[in-house]
Amino acid sequence: MVSPQAIAHPPVFDRLRSVALHEGVARHLVHDLKYRDRVDLAPMMAGWMVRAASTEIAQADAILAVPLHRMRMFRRMFNQSAELARHVAEQAGKPFLAHALVRRKRTQQQVGLTANQRSLNVRGAFQVPEGAAPLVFGKRLVLVDDVYTTGATVSAATSALKKAGAADVTVLTFARALAGPI
Numbered sequence: 180m181v182s183p184q185a186i187a188h189p190p191v192f193d194r195l196r197s198v199a200l201h202e203g204v205a206r207h208l209v210h211d212l213k214y215r216d217r218v219d220l221a222p223m224m225a226g227w228m229v230r231a232a233s234t235e236i237a238q239a240d241a242i243l244a245v246p247l248h249r250m251r252m253f254r255r256m257f258n259q260s261a262e263l264a265r266h267v268a269e270q271a272g273k274p275f276l277a278h279a280l281v282r283r284k285r286t287q288q289q290v291g292l293t294a295n296q297r298s299l300n301v302r303g304a305f306q307v308p309e310g311a312a313p314l315v316f317g318k319r320l321v322l323v324d325d326v327y328t329t330g331a332t333v334s335a336a337t338s339a340l341k342k343a344g345a346a347d348v349t350v351l352t353f354a355r356a357l358a359g360p361i
Contacts, residue, residue: 190330192322192337192348196232197355198224201326205354209325213259221259224353225266232321235349240318242268243276245336246305248284263353264323273321279311280322280336294329305336307343316344327352 199205208224211217229236236242244264261277268275284304307315320340324333333350340348 190337191334191341192350194235195327195330195333195350195352195355196228196235197327197352198227198231199354201328201354201356209259209354212262213325216257218257218259218262221262222266222270225263225270228263228267228323228351228353229270232349232351235351236267236271236273236321238319239271239273239321239349241274241276241279241314242271242321242323243279245322245324245332246280246282248282248304260324263325267321267323267351276311276314276320279307279314280339281306281308294331302335305339307339312343315340317346319347319349320345321349321351324350324352325354327355 201209208220212220212224242264244258244261246261247258265275265277267273282304283306322333322336322340327333327350330350333352337345337348337350
């Protein structure tokens with residue numbers, strides 16, 4: 180099924196799958212993982228993600244995560260999206276491409292930005308390193324992030340993957356925020 184939003188504004192990725200709406204318990208799980216260092220939640224959350232995108236994962240060549248910039252990684256000490264992706268890959272028996280996509284541009288946090296500001300913030304932020312291009316070229320990939328809000332981050336990441344020759348990119352998130360008035 181294609182959403183009216185996707186018909187009106189086709190995304191650069193091929194499809195989006197999410198486990199839950201970003202509210203209630205799902206929101207608490209994401210916040211606990213991301214801001215309270217509850218990495219112990221990642222295997223359980225990844226299990227739900229594997230079920231939500233079982234067909235797409237079965238057809239995928241590899242799993243990768245939306246990367247953090249090295250400065251944010253240094254401050255946070257872990258990437259919640261990479262934790263989810265690593266467990267998705269492990270549970271699905273698929274390769275996890277930890278370094279096939281990098282965030283080359285330091286961006287401000289997306290929280291509180293409008294959809295247009297988010298898009299401008301992450302434009303050109305991602306890159307497939309030259310040595311990783313063969314891992315991506317012609318492949319069907321699942322790109323993992325914790326929350327889908329406006330799609331700006333995963334769209335910028337997908338653009339870098341497609342530029343490197345990825346054949347198909349499914350975005351898989353634990354939660355999806357419902358679009359509100361902008």
